[in-house]
Amino acid sequence: MIKAEQLSKTFLHNNGPHVVLEDLEFHLEEKEFVAIVGRSGSGKSTFLDLVMGLTQPSSGSITRTKPDLTIGYVFQRPALLPWRTVLRNVALPLEIAGEPRQVWEEKARHSLAQVGMVHTAEGYPFQLSGGMAQRVAIARALVQEPDLLLMDEPFGALDPILRDNLNVNLLKLWARTKKTILFVTHSINEAIFLSDRVVILEEGRFIEEVVIDIPRPRDFDTFHSSEFIAKVRKIRSIMPIQPNLPRAPL
Amino acid sequence: MKIPSLLLKTVSPVVLVLSILLMWQLIIWVLSPQEWLFPSPLLVWTRFNELWHANALQHHVLVTGTEVLAGYGLGIFLGLCSGYPISQIRLLEKVATPYLVAANSVPLIAFAPLLLLWLGSGMGTNIVVAAMVVYFPVTISTIAGFHSVSPYHTRLLHSLRANKWQRFRRLELPSAIPGILAGMKIAAPLAVVGAVVGEFLGTGEGLGHLILEANGLLDTAQLFVAIIILALFGICFYLSSLGLEQLLTGPWHHKRRL
Secondary structure (H helix, E strand, C coil), X not given: CEEEEEEEEEEEECCEEEEEEEEEXXXXXXXXXXXXXXXXXXXXXXXXXXXXXXXXXXXXXXXXXXXXXXXXXECCCCCCCCCCCHHHHHHHHHHHCCCCHHHHHHHHHHHHHXXXXXXXXXXXXXXXXXXXXXXXXXXXXXXXXXXXXXXXXXCCCCCHXXXXXXXXXXXXXXXXXXXXXXXXXXXXXXXXXXXXXXXXXXXXXXXXXXXXXXXXXXXXHHXXXXXXXXXXXXXXXXXXXXXXXXXXXX | CCHHHHHHHHHHHHHHHHHHHHHHHHHHHHHCCCCCCCCCHHHHHHHHHHHHHCCCCHHHHHHHHHHHHHHHXXXXXXXXXXXXXXXXXXXXXXXXXXXXXXXHHCCHHHHHHHHHXXXXXXXXXXXHHHHHHHHHHHXXXXXXXXXXXXXXXXXXXHHCCCCHHHHHHHHHHHHHHHHHHHHHHHHHHHHHHXXXXXXXXXXXXXXXXXXXXXXXXXXXXXXHHHHHHHHHHHHHHHHHHHHHHHHHHCCCCCCCCC
């Protein structure tokens, strides 16, 4: 679905060029759930921007197998517009695409139902808790029925218990809708729990790929299974404890 | 709305007005000042009725009201028209902002005689004076309003590939509205000040003229009538901008943001 070859991205700063991503090789297959794990500043978000087409590669290429591939994007923050009701927030992508009201209203409601938030449709974002708001943001990303869902640390700002809950729900949603998901996180546990494959990003390079063959469906017990712990151990051993250099903030 | 808070909202202004009147009357009773120095509420009321029935008030109220409204509207319009481009074009902002701030700290009222000289006396000049004092706070708050757009929201609209108009209509304008309204609230009483100062300089009509006339004749009761009407003007303007704020941002503004 997505194929990156020798992909590099360099930003020009006042104090010289700053290499964010270097020679990445990557592929993503249909209906796959892939997690990219890396510490802050390792270039995760830049990679998603490249996949999304929000920024262009400095060298190398990123290709989509389907030319009219549609992509939904979930950010680190819900970024709901406070002056719109929940329903109209979810409908925003459709409105911008020029869909008529009858269409977006029905689709937005359906999308909210998928994340179990349809009861909040007429409310405003300030009435939602952090976790609810992020679920609404997921509904907004799903409303265009995208082929691919990009998620950039969507639950990173939430408390761990809520985060686990939302991840379990996300897996159910994925099982139901059979979307392709590319999920970026700095949590090793989250990456293993969710994905088929964990790609480790370090200093702008994909240093290793770990296939997660833990059987599905996965639930809270998965976290305590021996295979889960073995995977955590494996990835920890790959990721260096101390990054080589402090990187310039982006 | 709960009943106690509704009660509080409607009763408290009435209580306030009544207590001001009571204080006023108390001063009259205790100090018994001379009538031309400090008239009683009753005297002011009588004078108001006299003026009203003699048709000596209506025209002036209409003139000042028109000046205030037109000046306020013009000032807001110009403030929005210049505030938006300044907020969007960085170079323009760098060049214009220091002058705007400097111009705002000059007492603009001091320009009124100059305007009178250039434009001649009349309602038009007073409208310009009112518009000028309204213009600066509205411009500055418009710039601040358009700068308050959240970078997360910008990124979202960017990812949805919204065009420039869609970004303006669905993100920038709604983000800026609370700021613009704040400027409009500050500017509302200023519009009244601007119009009255213009009238002071001599147009022969309007409440400002009525004040000058009353002052010359030591008709303090008439002075009070004019002042109270002007105060009511200011309050009405302020309340209507408050109402507009409630209408436009009521359901969501000043609430927790995500």
